[in-house]
Amino acid sequence: MLDLTPKEITERKALRINPCKTCQPAGALYCALGVHKCMPHSHGSQGCVSYHRSVLSRHFKEPAIATTSSFSEGACVFGGGSNVKTAVKNIFDIYDPDIIACHTTCLSETIGDDLNTYIQQMDIPEGKLVVHCNTPSYVGSHINGFFNMMAGFIEYLAEKSETCNGKIGIFPGFVNPGDMREMKKIAGLLKADYIMFPDTSGVMDAPITGRYDMYPKGGTKISEIRELGAVRKVVALGEITEQEPCMVLKRKTGVDSDILPLPIGIANTDEYVMALARLTHAEVPYVLEEERGQIVDIMLDASAHLFGKKAAIYGDPDTVLGIASLVLEMGMIPKYMLTGTPIESFNKKAAALLEKYGVADQCTVKANGDLFELHQWIKNETVDVLIGTTYGKQIAKAEDIPLVRAGFPVLDRHAHALQPIVGYKGALRLVEMILNAILDKQDRVCADEDLEIVL
Amino acid sequence: MWYALMQKSLCYLNLAGKGVVIMTADILEERKKSIISSDFCCHGDGKGISCEKVSVSGSVSQRACVYCGARVVLNPITDAFHIIHGPIGCSSYTWDIRGSLTSGSDLFRNSFSTDLKERDIIFGGTKILETAIDEVVAKHDAKLIFVYATCIVGVIGDDIEAVCRAAEAKYNILVVPVKAPGFSGTKSQGYKLACDAIMKVIMPAFDGSKIPGSINILGDYNLSGEMWIMQGYFQRLGIKVNATITGDASLETLQTASKSVLNIVQCAGSSTYLAKRMEQEWGIPYIKVSFFGIEDTSNSLLRVAAALGDEAVMKKAETMTKIESSKLQDFLTKYKPKLAGKKAAIYVGGGFKAISLIRQFNELGIETVVVGTQTGQKEEYDIIRELSSPGTIIMDDANPSELETFMKEKKADILVGGVKERPLAYKLGVAFCDHNHERKHALSGYDGVKNFVEEINLSINSPVWELLA
Numbered sequence: 001m002l003d004l005t006p007k008e009i010t011e012r013k014a015l016r017i018n019p020c021k022t023c024q025p026a027g028a029l030y031c032a033l034g035v036h037k038c039m040p041h042s043h044g045s046q047g048c049v050s051y052h053r054s055v056l057s058r059h060f061k062e063p064a065i066a067t068t069s070s071f072s073e074g075a076c077v078f079g080g081g082s083n084v085k086t087a088v089k090n091i092f093d094i095y096d097p098d099i100i101a102c103h104t105t106c107l108s109e110t111i112g113d114d115l116n117t118y119i120q121q122m123d124i125p126e127g128k129l130v131v132h133c134n135t136p137s138y139v140g141s142h143i144n145g146f147f148n149m150m151a152g153f154i155e156y157l158a159e160k161s162e163t164c165n166g167k168i169g170i171f172p173g174f175v176n177p178g179d180m181r182e183m184k185k186i187a188g189l190l191k192a193d194y195i196m197f198p199d200t201s202g203v204m205d206a207p208i209t210g211r212y213d214m215y216p217k218g219g220t221k222i223s224e225i226r227e228l229g230a231v232r233k234v235v236a237l238g239e240i241t242e243q244e245p246c247m248v249l250k251r252k253t254g255v256d257s258d259i260l261p262l263p264i265g266i267a268n269t270d271e272y273v274m275a276l277a278r279l280t281h282a283e284v285p286y287v288l289e290e291e292r293g294q295i296v297d298i299m300l301d302a303s304a305h306l307f308g309k310k311a312a313i314y315g316d317p318d319t320v321l322g323i324a325s326l327v328l329e330m331g332m333i334p335k336y337m338l339t340g341t342p343i344e345s346f347n348k349k350a351a352a353l354l355e356k357y358g359v360a361d362q363c364t365v366k367a368n369g370d371l372f373e374l375h376q377w378i379k380n381e382t383v384d385v386l387i388g389t390t391y392g393k394q395i396a397k398a399e400d401i402p403l404v405r406a407g408f409p410v411l412d413r414h415a416h417a418l419q420p421i422v423g424y425k426g427a428l429r430l431v432e433m434i435l436n437a438i439l440d441k442q443d444r445v446c447a448d449e450d451l452e453i454v455l
Numbered sequence: 456m457w458y459a460l461m462q463k464s465l466c467y468l469n470l471a472g473k474g475v476v477i478m479t480a481d482i483l484e485e486r487k488k489s490i491i492s493s494d495f496c497c498h499g500d501g502k503g504i505s506c507e508k509v510s511v512s513g514s515v516s517q518r519a520c521v522y523c524g525a526r527v528v529l530n531p532i533t534d535a536f537h538i539i540h541g542p543i544g545c546s547s548y549t550w551d552i553r554g555s556l557t558s559g560s561d562l563f564r565n566s567f568s569t570d571l572k573e574r575d576i577i578f579g580g581t582k583i584l585e586t587a588i589d590e591v592v593a594k595h596d597a598k599l600i601f602v603y604a605t606c607i608v609g610v611i612g613d614d615i616e617a618v619c620r621a622a623e624a625k626y627n628i629l630v631v632p633v634k635a636p637g638f639s640g641t642k643s644q645g646y647k648l649a650c651d652a653i654m655k656v657i658m659p660a661f662d663g664s665k666i667p668g669s670i671n672i673l674g675d676y677n678l679s680g681e682m683w684i685m686q687g688y689f690q691r692l693g694i695k696v697n698a699t700i701t702g703d704a705s706l707e708t709l710q711t712a713s714k715s716v717l718n719i720v721q722c723a724g725s726s727t728y729l730a731k732r733m734e735q736e737w738g739i740p741y742i743k744v745s746f747f748g749i750e751d752t753s754n755s756l757l758r759v760a761a762a763l764g765d766e767a768v769m770k771k772a773e774t775m776t777k778i779e780s781s782k783l784q785d786f787l788t789k790y791k792p793k794l795a796g797k798k799a800a801i802y803v804g805g806g807f808k809a810i811s812l813i814r815q816f817n818e819l820g821i822e823t824v825v826v827g828t829q830t831g832q833k834e835e836y837d838i839i840r841e842l843s844s845p846g847t848i849i850m851d852d853a854n855p856s857e858l859e860t861f862m863k864e865k866k867a868d869i870l871v872g873g874v875k876e877r878p879l880a881y882k883l884g885v886a887f888c889d890h891n892h893e894r895k896h897a898l899s900g901y902d903g904v905k906n907f908v909e910e911i912n913l914s915i916n917s918p919v920w921e922l923l924a
Binding site for chain 1 (some may be wrong): 523541545546548549551552562564565572576583591595606607859874877881
């Protein structure tokens, strides 16, 4: 497997091999799905939306609906205005969403389509909405697309308010519905009256009912997005993902945000809990304390097997930082931390995290990297476990390293998107997966006499 | 551009002029001509289905783009470097999702891209592409490189043909440009571009020699090893297979293609064009075949033997097809009762496969009630209409809303489709079989019949459906 990868690492200036990211529109699509009765719309060629829907469908094992402007050669020359106006008419006609969220593609960006103007010129039915955001795929990654779409919704819909509605906004970041449910659970336990935006729980993890609902029950309501301008504060999760939307919200409505890391691992979850508790003045209930105590207990038991073990963690920037934090808490070493998203603050935050635990000199951190490079690093100095997306499985097979799937995209397993990796419960799940992965390999490769019944 | 009337339209089907409304559906005015009933046309002008058109803006089409068409045809070429010139998306979405198996190099299972950034869009990406090719050649023993242009390259005007020519001259290897910006047509256009690219690879090796009795297999991508199954059959018949295009293909095997005396075309949609070109160029005739289902597999083997005109081979083919079909009778007898009375819906990429599937379902006693394709052609739809029982709904370039409506109306028990159709089917409580590039078991040939029947039985009769209230 992957015989091509040489051990010797040479600098590549132009060639990207085996990427660890995808393009902006996919992130924008995912964000739009987190709004109730919203139809995401891709302003570009047909191929784009087909691919974005495919990758989301394969990750969530759910239908991912979106429409397209179906660009042709003519549209590239004359502009896609008529395409998108036709599309919007058709979409409201047949699919009848409450809101259409358009995002652009590299094509429509390059030909200079001004969606702002097109939307103003549109004939939008009474009570319906059309919003947009700019998501050129040659900038950043799907993470940028996700937060650009959030900013787009906020820009169009959030309303500045003189009075406060007493609620707390929660921006969950680019996470699975299982994670969002866990964040909501914790918020509920701390008696927070919250608005989560976006919210794909109840959308991308909807149950089977024998009926196909184009717009499942879940998703942030439009009224709730408007209300974001009246909340007391926003707790935004994912220090890299949330900068832009929080800035836009502040500018438009004056609402402040607490930007925290994704609550993966004990310390980060504690921070999330405390941020909420400070706002609601609620006492942390025993149920949460118990969860925390349980996972710390397990981590202590597991540390005998995991202490000093090396992990390669790759995927989206905030997810990688969160998982690295958990891994460090157990005394493991996040030897390689890699993201494909080109963002400098990732390197800084990773360095700071590693400094805190005194292992910075043992670890390699890179933003804007790719999995070919990761494979080469591993060929030079291997690790005990890979933690990241499905695309690492080729490295896992080539080097016989166990793989724990977390992040986006995970295309070759089921049920993962319904369960958390955030919160104390999420940490418990991650620890179990990491431990199982490492011990399964041990059982498989050890000599017969070393096969242990009790571990 | 003019706007069509965008009102909700009800589609009435007149049964022999009796004015009986069989079904109603919310269909876009522009889509009405692309949906017909096998015994009557929706709009009543008898013109047949409207197909081979661009998708309607705003409809949730299941189709992809020109680049996609080119990529899926060329992707299985195992020892080539496929460099995608564009932003990262086009390459990351097509990284190893094809399921084509290889008996040799797994180079094609990596993803190479120039990952264009904003700066490159503004100042042009030609330099980056040149450097990328240099990096590939410097570090790896590259013999064949494909360079794909994506949407944005089409717009900013990077001259990839010039870059490829220069690289070919510099390194004395094949560097083939594939100018496939996604907006420049439909997926079928992408297939053509891929075929042209393949011709560029075969042509340099042409020396006029022929290997008697040998064939090329076109339009099979060796999903789950299906190409190997077909090669196995031909081996038993003593027919030499030179090039497999493009399943399990390598530069070496591709370049033997001009030595064949016959081309057989499995996936007609993607490869008929290539067969036509090879006929034009080197006089190699072609026949369309299908290896899905017992009837089609047997017929295809007999027709290949007949086309080669070798008596001995023809006799062997007759014997083999008889033996293999009879071997499967017991198996089918066991499964038919479990599938009796079930109804199937088909939504696949090309018309040829849909035709095979209808026949395959007929073999099992399953009625096809809904059939659609993304890129089917007029002649194929005519055949589909003939094969279908009265009242079958036939659709071109359908969207999930239409699929849902007609599947529910006609009470389909199973849908055969691809990745985007699976979750739709399950949500509706309808069983599913993936006949696209996510299939995990070979579905072609006699071996494939077993897998296909087992898979649809497994899906239709799964105990999990009992749990649905």
